[in-house]
Amino acid sequence: MRRVRPADPDWPSSTEWTSLKEKIGGRLLDVSSPLNVCRISPRDTACKNALAQIKNPYFLGDEPALTQSSGWVDAWTSTPSVYAVAAEQANDVAEAVRFARDHRLRLVVKGGGHSYQGTSNAPDSLLIWTRRMRGIRLYDAFVPLDCEGDMPPQPAATVGAGEIWMHVYDVVTTQGGRYVQGGGCATVGVAGLVQSGGFGSFSKKFGTAASSLLQAEIVTADGIERIVNARTDPDLFWAIKGGGGGSFGVVTSLTLKTHPLPDYVGVVSATIKAASPEAFRRLIDRFLAFCADSLLNEHWGETVSMRPDGTLRISMLFQGLDREEATRLWQPFFDSVSGAGDSLRIAEPAQILAIPARHLWDPAFIMKNAPHAMKADTRPGAPKGNVFWSGDESDAGRFTYGYESVWLPASLLDPSARASLTDALFQTSSQWNVTLHFNKGLAGAPDEALKAARDTAMNPDVLNAFALAIISGEGPPAFAGMPGEPVDVPAARRAATRIHDAAQSLRIVAPRAGSYVSESSYFQQDWPRAYWGEHYPMLSDVKRKYDPDGLFFVHQGVGSQEWDRDGFVRLST
Known part of the structure; x- marks a missing residue:
């Protein structure tokens, strides 16, 4: 089977597209990027307005032609579909699915559009855009x-x-x-x-x-x-x-x-700088010991980063504790850092804050009490509730150079194995930033949460992982139509190589560890096992039962190995 493109004689006629439009109440869009004007008139007001919003995730999400990531070097580039069904009800989706099936079209589905791997866009395709399906x-x-x-x-x-x-x-x-x-x-x-x-x-x-x-x-x-x-x-x-x-x-x-809802949620932040590589290695080991003793439980999430300049950056969130309880728990660790003499320096003093949990996503409260923590949608007339965390702004429009992730088993925190993990993190962080996402591994979670997660299709490795290690790098937005040459391709490729190489130390200590499907490499090796482990054969059976002809295709998705790289030519059945 070969899907059709606009230049093919089997591409639907204008009459057929009009018929689809009538069936879905006129909600068929001829997709055009708001950046197209920049190709012709880069100084035009419309171009300047679009470029001014290119780091606004709400702007990106409200444009059917754009995605939250702009591409990945040597992998994919954000490309609009030919048409989009701006679905508002399930029947709109059903009509679009039947139309794509009957006319052998490449079909794409996009809601938030946050796929790093580019699965929410494809050239020469029909897009089912669910953004308007609210409520x-x-x-x-x-x-x-x-x-x-x-x-x-x-x-x-x-x-x-x-x-x-x-x-x-x-x-x-x-x-x-x-x-x-x-x-x-x-x-x-x-x-x-x-x-x-x-x-x-x-x-x-x-x-x-x-x-x-x-x-x-x-x-x-x-x-x-x-x-x-x-x-x-x-x-x-x-x-x-x-x-x-x-x-x-x-x-x-x-x-x-x-x-x-828990009574309180809070944050612990600090930056610690080591004076030498040896001191940094000891700091990593000290933190891992502290993690094993005090953080491997239901209260803690978010990140600790280790960087090539010998810094440890703590940005942890907690729930179910108040500020005093969190302070008592962390005090021994910070005391040990202070007692290390000149070998360690607290570059950014520890802050431990807590608020009533009901206010965590309350824009009015956050904007009043922590105005730098959130940013607002700056488009004229934007709803007041259109806000986002300031730390996520770097993701808006990002162009990825490289991305690697590894679930780290909790067994590596055992005293007998911790030295190996310390060495691996030290080696990795000497090449590139590595961030441990503690909320993206379920070791230490309560039995109820583990039981519920066990009844999902995710790789069971997540149940025994204390964290997901992520090593990534990206550049500024690089959408088609933007003025100049936004990507330094040779530099991006060099970064991609360094990121890939940095991850190898972790894969040595966790050789069979899986990876999280949404935060992983576009070039992930052995991806069925990495993403789904023992569950992949069952997922394949479900795919064959409900989609035997492979209408739904995404890069490194279940059944995608039956198609060529862009999902237009079927290689096997």
Whole structure:
């Protein structure tokens, strides 16, 4: 099978496109990048306005022609589809799926558009754009369809596929006083995060986003709108809980379990500078020992970075503790640093802060009390709730040079193995920044969270990992149409090589460790095992059952090895 392109004689006629447009209430868009004007008139006001918003994730998300990442060197470049269905209801999606199937079109699905691997865009394609599928509804006692008697009623939130986490948190937490497990980056799309597994700052307590899924509505390759849960189409329901977005169908709505909100959430931040490589190695070992004793539990998430200049950067979040409890826990570590003499220096003094959890995603509270922590959507008339964390601005429009991730087993924190892990992190950090994301490994989580995560399609390695190590590098936005040559390709390739090489020390101490599908290398080796481990054969069976012709294709997604690199020519069946 070969999919058709606009230059092919089998490409749908204008009459056929008009017919589709009529069936979906006029919601078929002829896609054009807002940066196209820059090719012709780079000094034009429209070009300047677009360039001024290129680091605004809300602007990027509201443009069907753009994506949250602009590309990856030697891998992909953000490219608009030919047409987009701006879906507002499930029937719009079903009509688009049937049209793509009948006309052999390359189909792309985009909600938040945050795919580092470029899976939410493709040239010569039809885009199903779910951004307009909004709506958030809270339940005190939700029971999935046909599950009466099997499942007790429980608090939940039903969310449209086009929603982003910032708006969901505002409704569920700020207004509703509950917690829903979503993403740390507040502008990530809900549907994509859940389908990839999904980590948030407090996953050590509440598990993954996928493990909170109670029910979903999805359109499969046959154009049928389905409600899936543990009773109805349970195999498909399991597959979309971490099996990867865009591979099994188009999710149009999700219902997620909500949790009691902790009293407090807080942050611990500090930067420690070592005077010599030997002192830095000792600092890494000291921190790992502290982690094993005090952080491997449900309270802690987010990151600690180790850098080539011998600095350790702490940026940890906590929940379920107050400021005094967090301070007592960290004091022995900071005392040991202060007592190390000239070999260690606290470059940025430790700050330990806590706030009522209900205010964590409250824009008015954060803007008043920590105005530098958040940024606002600066477009004229933008809703006040359109805010994002300042630390995520670097992700908007990023052009990736390299990206590697490895789940680190908790067994490496045992005294017998810790020296090897210390050496590996020391070697890696001497070549490139390495960041440990403690909330992206579930070792230390409570039994309930582990049990729920075990019933998802994610690689079981996540259950035994204390952290996900990420080594990455990127440059500024490089969308087509931007003035000049935004990418220094030789420099980007050199960086990619260094990033890849830096990760090898970690792969020596964790040779069979998996990788998180949404945060990994475009060139991931042995990706079925790395992303899904022992679950991949079952995911393949689900793919063949619900999408036997491979209508849904994403790079390194389930079944993608049957197609060529861009998903247009089928290589095997």
